[in-house]
Amino acid sequence: MNDPLASQYEEFGRRWAHDTSPLYEQWSLGIAGDREVLTLLRSLPAEKQQPNLIFASARWAGGPLAGYPEWRDWLVQNWDAVADVARARTTQTNEAGRCATWMPPLSRIDGPVALLEVGAAAGLCLFPDRYGYEYTTPPGIRRLEPAEPTSVTLPCRIDDADAVPARYPEVVWRRGIDLAPIDASDPAQIDWLATLIWPGPVHDERVARLRAAARIASADPPRIARGDLLELLSDVAAESPADATLVVFHSAVLLYLDSRQRRRFAELMSGLGAAVGRRVMWLSNETKGTLDEIDAQVPAGLDTSHRFVQTRDATAIALAGQHGAVYETAPFRA
Incomplete structure (x- = not known):
């Protein structure tokens, strides 16, 4: 895959979410092949394009825990709200x-x-x-x-x-x-x-x-x-x-x-x-x-x-x- 951002989501889905979070795996792989969503992501600074930050921002903004087609439609319609959360927040997995x-x-x-x-x-x-x-x-x-x-x-x-x-x-x-x-x-x-x-x-x-x-x-x-x-x-x-x-x-x-x-x-x-x-x-x-x-x-x-x-x-x-x-x-x- 020649697109670094698409590759980032592909890797997140296959290497990290696979076998542990089926929903995040589905979202990641869906985005990796979705030009419109990748274009939206590129409107953010590079450090704000991370899968975990985007997914959490969508959930924080009220996004559904649903399969990629439904979640993707919600994301596109509510992109401004999700982007605002991503700009204001950081990824902090304090485990x-x-x-x-x-x-x-x-x-x-x-x-x-x-x-x-x-x-x-x-x-x-x-x-x-x-x-x-x-x-x-x-x-x-x-x-x-x-x-x-x-x-x-x-x-x-x-x-x-x-x-x-x-x-x-x-x-x-x-x-x-x-x-x-x-x-x-x-x-x-x-x-x-x-x-x-x-x-x-x-x-x-x-x-x-x-x-x-x-x-x-x-x-x-x-x-x-x-x-x-x-x-x-x-x-x-x-x-x-x-x-x-x-x-x-x-x-x-x-x-x-x-x-x-x-x-x-x-x-x-x-x-x-x-x-x-x-x-x-x-x-x-x-x-x-x-x-x-x-x-x-x-x-x-x-x-x-x-x-x-x-x-x-x-x-x-x-x-x-x-x-x-x-x-x-x-x-x-x-």
Whole structure:
């Protein structure tokens, strides 16, 4: 397919929505072959043409959860309203379930830990120590519960029982950076996050989990700096406790940057420890195709659909399900 925008929707439908959100798969593939709708999309800035943002904007504006022909007619008739929402909003998939895939590397850090999430939205992933976990391993189920009772238990299928975390990290500091921080105590802002969750049986439980995690975050709200991660990273990192391991982490953030910005971020991370005088660990959950040096570590022919390549200090260590339900270390075991 020669049209990059059509290809973007084709990939979203076949690689990400397939088998998880039949409706979004149908919408994506429908748009990929629909010249009129593609022309409407091109009236928006490139960063506002993303499938998830457009679909959520349509739902926010009152669009029906219907098959492509009906939904497409509604979209064309109500395009101005949808475009207004897309211009005013951003894609922020603040999925607390991803903490289940952060816990294996976090639990192995000795001593106090300072967490800095770039692309933090409402900061729901800044509380891995406040959630419970249920890991399904080849030998059986392993559970981990925090000292204080929790309303959120995150399920995850993991392929190696030795990778299951045995303890919680000692989190002493939590911060975030986001272009448009979300207040976890504001029901309207949480409603937008809920609208970003895809329709479909695989995703229905995520809405309840989102709202429960938002209540945890609103009880102890982290500071989230508003602005560009490339501009704020060093300054916010320098605020962390000097005696703690600073963990900078992110999920599905770099794909929204262009290649030059991604390279700049990787350069910043490689020198961050020296710049701020602290021990720094860089944890990343990003799609294949984000950084060439990471792609080179992925075995040829490995299917990464619905999964991030998880890296620790730019070394691939696992495949992580896009919403936290899967953690696979086998492709990268020595």
